[in-house]
Amino acid sequence: MDTPIEPANPRAALSALHVRLADADAIPFPTRSVERGDALYCAGEPLRSLYTVQSGCFKTVAAYPSADDDSAPHTQVTGFHLTDETLGLDGICTGRHESDAIALEPSVVRIMPVGILEPLCREYAAMQHELLAIMSAEIVRASRLALMLGTMPARERVAAFLLDFSERLEASADASGEPAAELQLPMTRGDIGSYLGLELETVSRMLSKLHREGAIGLNGRAVRIVDRALLQHN
Amino acid sequence: MDTPIEPANPRAALSALHVRLADADAIPFPTRSVERGDALYCAGEPLRSLYTVQSGCFKTVAAYPSADDDSAPHTQVTGFHLTDETLGLDGICTGRHESDAIALEPSVVRIMPVGILEPLCREYAAMQHELLAIMSAEIVRASRLALMLGTMPARERVAAFLLDFSERLEASADASGEPAAELQLPMTRGDIGSYLGLELETVSRMLSKLHREGAIGLNGRAVRIVDRALLQHN
DNA sequence: CGGGTAATTGACTCACCTCAAGCTAGGTGG
């Protein structure tokens, strides 16, 4: 308790989470294009590389075998990944990918083979630090998602999702500092619902409600954030 | 697709997640004792060290400012940490702890100063690999928690919690391979509920129900797992 | 033995799920 610092404002922290792997160094990693709807990798595949999104957007989908075996396994979108975010980190511990990564729009990724990555990090302290920071940020992100799913009502979840998404858009696109007000959501209501632990109908209803209340403009997947305060509070 | 391996069984994976940091090397890190109920660290504090639990048990608690500011912030137990598990990883990205770590019983931790850790990992490949594996495992754990909170009904959550806890007890205590059947839960129903995104009354009801159905023996915080299959399925 | 924290159980409520119907938009082929 030596500094009178902010009590861990998660919104602020989320911006701080935004770190780039391997952009300081000039190593020419190869890239790969992925069509909309295609998988960058699938759960169970051996981990060969980590991927940094250059352009486009992905969702990661995890499955958990259902309680009664015959019924469908529990499945959930565990994250959306925009430009400059890194994919595949969850596979390091087992050497296998723990989830599917599906492109939500035509996307390009930078490929960083894991075999190269570790030696590289042993050489360059900055790079090692960056990798650790990114992984730590991913832990925080996942924990925060869990917190959201555990404690917030539907309406707050949807609002928080929109705010988070707009800030990450801003972070990846321009560096204006101002979060984006116009969002073009690349995912379906069903994807959002899965991510937020809600049914797609509930997501739709909450979006309509936020629209009626004047917090957002809404036209299909185009969302305009009108009143940030109204979204944050209440 | 070169190996016909298990399709990412999360239960199995969870055991694989169990990795020890800095136990191969003979570096004499100092230790620290923490009384039951005391905090090992608090959210917002600068990150000085990572901690490996030597004995005892901790819970980590995260706070998220509430939607309307005047009311209490959302708060949730984000994890329970037994022997050999590492605490503090979520703080690496911001340099500040993102949660409180509270001892649930008298505990001892091994202290690993972060300033030493990174250079050490640059020197020893095995240690670096271990650290990355632990962090990755933490990502998987958090994602899986989110999945659970997003998709499973109360009864399954409680059952999954008991199974997970018993396996981790086994992993940390003896190396028998057989998961523990007798659990002495160190946390309250409220803690469990917070972790699982349920009210403490619901946790209590589900435990009673599992008891009535013959899946578990139940006597306060002492739980005996009678019928694993019944817990897993249905 | 007494006081306070933790756990159990019941009755009632409500937020979200489920099921169902209709709508909209974009792409495709006749």
Added chain:
DNA sequence: CCACCTAGCTTGAGGTGAGTCAATTACCCG
């Protein structure tokens, strides 16, 4: 160019699992 078709979205009506409130019991520690 339009008709169709599918996937996605919206909205309504009704059911239900978990939350809320409240009362009682069990337990631990001083």
